[in-house]
């Protein structure tokens with residue numbers, strides 16, 4: 108397979124105006140009749156008509172009503188060429204596909220069992236070509252009319268994009284339904300669903316006066332768990348109207364839940380399809396985090412209706428144009444629905460854990476890459492999370508009203524179009540009479556830039572000189588290494604905890620205690636006047652740019668921010684910085700240790716602090732972030748240092764933690780109401796700390812909480828503590844948990860994951876044994892991720908010194924590649940940091956990667972990851 112390059116982009120030689128599809132649906136064999144109204148670009152009059160198509164059995168083909176003979180066209184593994192077609196033509200094809208053999212879950216496939224399952228589609232990025240012959244690229248926008256026919260008993264519900272356009276009976280127990288989508292769309296947004304599904308229904312009246320019928324479909328045993336998703340959907344619809352002036356544009360909005368889905372969810376026009384994990388929610392079976400995920404993903408897919416569907420991407424290089432922007436919108440929605448600083452902390456955690464690691468290794472790529480081998484491998488933390496950070500920087504730099512003006516212009520200009528990142532920047536810039544084209548460098552450069560800050564206080568003149576400078580990432584891949592525009596939101600704090608009114612030299616008056624300065628050169632110095640004591644700078648407030656901070660501040664400065672910063676995110680960043688310094692010093696740094704311990708104790712004594720923020724202040728940075736601090740990663744060292752740090756916190760804060768746990772535990776009601784999740788979060792972080800030294804006091808509480816839990820959050824948190832401690836209580840709790848939830852696939856995923864996470868070398872054998880169980884399915888991505896994504900993060904088992912973890916994991920990737928290449932590729936990316944490890948493990952990982960890449964049969968997806976990882 109040859110790489111695709113951005114600079115090779117050409118407008119489509121052939122476009123489709125209208126398409127009429129007819130499906131005769133059946134799990135074993137489905138026939139698809141397609142009538143395409145094709146139009147040739149007059150500027151490309153020599154271009155042969157080429158349509159993508161994969162794994163399609165061509166039964167019939169005609170051009171402008173004339174049947175074609177095999178001499179009139181060419182078929183190969185990639186598609187169909189009709190050399191003599193010219194101008195405007197009507198092409199009709201009939202193909203046969205086999206949904207139930209489709210384990211890759213791209214195109215039309217079967218969810219669930221042969222007897223009771225239902226049919227559904229996943230087309231992004233290039234799955235539509237596995238349904239019919241088509242110009243399967245995002246810049247071909249067509250109007251779709253879809254006729255579905257199927258056996259009524261087996262497939263009573265028939266759904267497709269757009270609005271319903273009639274339904275009726277057919278002979279032999281069959282029936283039909285027709286759907287019309289008035290909005291031209293790219294093929295990746297096509298969807299259909301057919302099967303035995305229940306639904307819940309609600310209504311929403313848009314600001315434009317349109318009555319929309321909202322339905323969520325799920326299998327009968329899950330339909331009672333869809334209410335939270337429905338609420339989230341209505342909140343999202345309202346929010347997009349209020350915050351972005353975007354209303355919904357069809358008469359129906361349907362969502363369908365499936366247990367068999369490679370990704371989280373899919374924004375198909377008017378027919379979103381969800382991994383059940385991100386749709387179903389219930390206090391007895393879902394954690395508070397699950398509830399939050401459902402809200403976020405429902406919002407995300409809904410927001411795509413404007414950022415992705417109405418304005419789509421010109422080509423897949425622009426993927427972040429829809430994904431980064433939609434993640435940003437989702438983040439803002441969640442911030443408005445709950446706690447803004449908490450949401451920001453969680454997003455920064457994800458960015459640091461997933462994106463920074465990606466950006467520092469061989470799979471690093473720009474937010475807008477220049478080339479790809481397999482686009483499905485680019486649904487990454489960089490495209491999503493870093494992409495969202497770029498949009499956030501633009502929003503910070505433009506301010507709320509300026510950003511809204513820019514978005515309005517973006518929608519006005521590009522509605523109904525396939526756009527580019529340049530279009531986006533131009534619209535935001537033009538609406539604000541400013542040039543934002545320097546932000547393009549953020550889209551073009553891979554790697555995480557560093558931001559350093561050095562302050563100097565001059566007591567004589569009462570001035571504070573703050574020098575900010577940026578350094579490009581060492582692994583810079585793109586040719587473009589120009590300085591980046593970095594919005595730095597900052598405040599200055601005096602030792603007493605007051606913020607300084609900010610006045611730069613030359614300004615007449617101070618304006619506010621927080622300001623944003625855009626560093627768009629290698630370095631700049633800000634001079635603040637009327638600063639009456641040496642201040643502590645609070646930088647990147649709200650984490651205003653996705654950079655690696657390298658600030659010259661003392662442990663005492665960090666302690667001040669941890670105590671006094673009015674920005675919750677920066678309080679948390681200060682705590683993280685203290686913990687990171689202690690990790691670096693293997694906890695042997697008395698000044699930092701005192702600063703952290705005192706800071707955390709003070710936070711625990713602050714009755715006004717949001718319990719969820721306190722829980723975050725008490726949490727260590729993720730293992731993987733701390734591991735990155737070492738010149739060569741030795742999992743044993745990482746584990747030992749983290750253990751020492753955790754035990755120090757547990758010991759120093761023991762009395763406070765115990766008291767807080769007991770108080771929160773006595774108050775627990777198991778409710779969903781707004782403040783309950785924050786309290787549970789703190790309670791369970793306390794439990795975690797109480798159990799970290801295997802003290803009886805902790806284990807007894809964990810057992811008690813497990814037995815008496817009123818909600819999944821509490822029962823799972825206790826189970827995690829018990830399993831980590833091991834022994835009989837762990838076995839007992841695991842058995843009880845399984846017995847309670849044996850029929851619930853999503854809860855079983857948790858049960859699998861908890862075991863794969865146990866910090867012990869033997870976990871490898873546990874995982875192997877778990878795959879032999881009847882309730883584990885190799886062809887179900889959720890089960891596979893529960894075991895293997897978790898295993899890959901397990902320092903003790905995956906990184907076993909004897910290499911057994913790598914060998915076993917590699918064998919599983921190999922096995923999965925034959926089933927679902929995208930899943931195999933995602934798992935294989937877990938090896939991406941192999942070069943960062945100490946020599947022994949590095950060699951073991953390398954040889955496993957080498958073994959895999961030499962396999963005789965390998966999917967393009969997996970090969971792409973292996974090649975890049977080894978390059």
Ligand code: B3K
Pocket residue numbers: 231232370371372373374407408411430483486
């Ligand atoms: N756009 C989809 C992801 C499609 C995955 C393709 N392999 C989900 C989302 O980002 O909303």
Ligand code: ZN
Pocket residue numbers: 407411429430433
């Ligand atoms: Zn998305």
